[in-house]
Amino acid sequence: MSKQPTRTIKVDTLARVEGEGALYVKIKGDQVQDVKLKIYEPPRFFEAFLRGRHFSEVPDIVARICGICPIAYQMSAVHAIERALGVGIDPSVRLLRRLFYCGEWIESHTLHVYMLHAPDFLGYPDAIAMARDHQSIVQQGLRLKKAGNRIVALMGGREIHPVSAAVGGFYKTPSKSALKELVNELEWALDASLATARWVSGFDFPDFEQDYEFVSLSHPGEYPFNEGRIVSNRGLDIDASDYEENFTEQHVQHSNALHSVLRGHDSYMVGPMARFNLNFDKLPDVAQQAARDCGLQAPCRNPFRSIVVRAIELVFACYEALRVIREYEPPATSRAQTTARDSTAWAATEAPRGLLYHRYSLDQDGLITSAKIIPPTSQNQKRIEEDLWHFVSQIATRSSQEITWKCEQAVRNYDPCISCATHFLRLHLERD
C-alpha cells in the first residue's frame, strides 16, 4: 500500500481588525486529519476594562469593540443595563433603536456581500479586482452602504463609533423632518437590495449542507433586533437571563478564544441564516417574496447561500427603516431617568453576525462590578471548524491552491470579524 501524501494548509496571521486568527488544515490523501481555526478575541479585554466604570459610560466604551458593528454592542449593553435598573423606554425610542440597527445591518451586510464575499464567487482576489470588471455593481454596493452610513450618522452623531446611544434612550433624537430626508435614498436602497438579492442568487453555490442547530432571538411580532427569547430549531426557548445556564464556553488549546457550545447539544450557528430560518414568517412580504424569487426556502442549510440570506436581510432592513420613519413621532423625552442600584441583568440582541450576549452587575453607585460579553464570532467558531472538516472532505483531492481558496470562502460564509482580514492573508502550503 502506497504511503498517502500529507498536505498541510496554513493561513497565518489573520491579523488586525476585530480579532486575530489563523487557519490550519491537514489532509492525508483524501482524508481530513485536522482543522484548527484560531481566533484571539479582543472583546475579552473589554470585560475587565469595564469594571469600575459608571454604567453611563458603558455604551461609549463597548462601541469601541467593533468598528463595523458598534451599534450591536451599544444595544446589548443599554438593554442589559436598563433591565438591571428597571428602566422602561419610550415607544418612540424603541422605534429609533430599530432604525439605528437597520443602519448597521445595511452597512455591515452590504460590506460583506459586495466587498468581502462576492469576489469569492466571481473568482476575484478582492473587491478592487472585481470593480475593474463590475463597476456598476460595486457602485451600487457603495451607494447602498452609504445609505446605511447616513442612518448611523444621523442617529449616532457620526458614521464610526456613534456617540448618541444612552442608557434610557438617546442623548439626542432626530426630528421627523431629519428622518424624512432619508426616505428617497432608502427607497432607492430597497430597490437596490432587491437587485442585490437577484444578483447573488445567481452565483454558483457548492453542494454542501449541514444539519445545524440554529440559534437566534425570536419575537412574537417582528423580525428580531433588540428583543425576544433565545430559541433554536431543536427546542431551546429561554430568556437571556438563562443564557449562561444553557450555553458554556470551552477553552481549546489551539486558540485564545473560547468555543461556545450549547450544553448537551454542542456547536450551533448564529447569524443571518439562523435568524432567517427561525423567523422567516416575521419578514415583511417584500422580503419573503424576494427569498422565494431567489429560490431560498427556510430552512436553508447550505452556508454558502448565506450571501443570499444577507441580501434578503438587506431588503428587510431597508423596508423596516422606511416603516420606522413613516411611523415615527418624536418622544416626549429622549432619555428616561435612571437611578443606580445594586443589580445584575442580561440582554441579547441581533448583531449583523448573530446573537450578541451581554451581562452586567452594578453596585449601588452604578459602577460596573462585572461584565460578560459573548460576541457572535466566538459562538460560531466551533461551527466554522466543523464546516471546514466536512467541506474539506468533499474537496480534498483538489489542488492545494483551490482548497485554500475554498476554505477561506467557507470561513467567510460566517462573516466573522476575522474574515475582515482574509483577503490579504499570507498563505503557506506545506507538502510531504
Next chain:
Amino acid sequence: MALRIIGCGNFDRGDDAAGLLVVRHLRSLLVETLGVIPDLEITEQRGESFSSMDCLTNFDHVILVDATAPSGTPGQVQVWNAHADRLPEDIFPSSTHAFGVREAVELARAMNRLPQVLLIYGIEGKRFVLGAPLSPEVECAVASVAERLMTRVSDLLVKTSQRSRLAEMT
C-alpha cells in the same frame, strides 16, 4: 480651483493622528493668513474608508494626508501622485475590514473615479499604540507638511487668480 484636502487617521493611536493634525494645523495657518478660501474644502476621515473614496469625487484636485507604516525613518515624508504611481502595499495602515487609504485610492482607480490631480502625502509613523502620544519626529513632520500644503494652496490661488484675470482680459 475645487481643491479638497483630506486628513486621515485616528487620534487615539499615536502617530496615526498625523494626517488629522496636518489638516488642523493647515486650517489654522490658512485662517491666520488667507482667511476663507472659496472652493477649498478641508476634511477629516477617521476610519470609514469607503467614505474616503467618496471624498475623492467631485473635486478636480485632491490631496490626502495619512500616516505610513514604520520602516526605520520616522517623520519621513513621501508624496505619491496617484495617476503616476500605484500606492505601495502594506505602507498605509488599514482601517476596519482591511480597507484603508490604499484600497480607497485603488478602488477609485479601478472605477475610473480618480480626480484630475490626486496627491497622497505619507508621514512615516513610529508608534501606533493605543493612547500613545505623537512621536517628536512625526510632530516635526506634521508642521512641515502643513507648511508645504499652505505654500501649495497659496500657489494654486495665485495661478487661479492669474487665469481669471487672463480670462477677463480676453
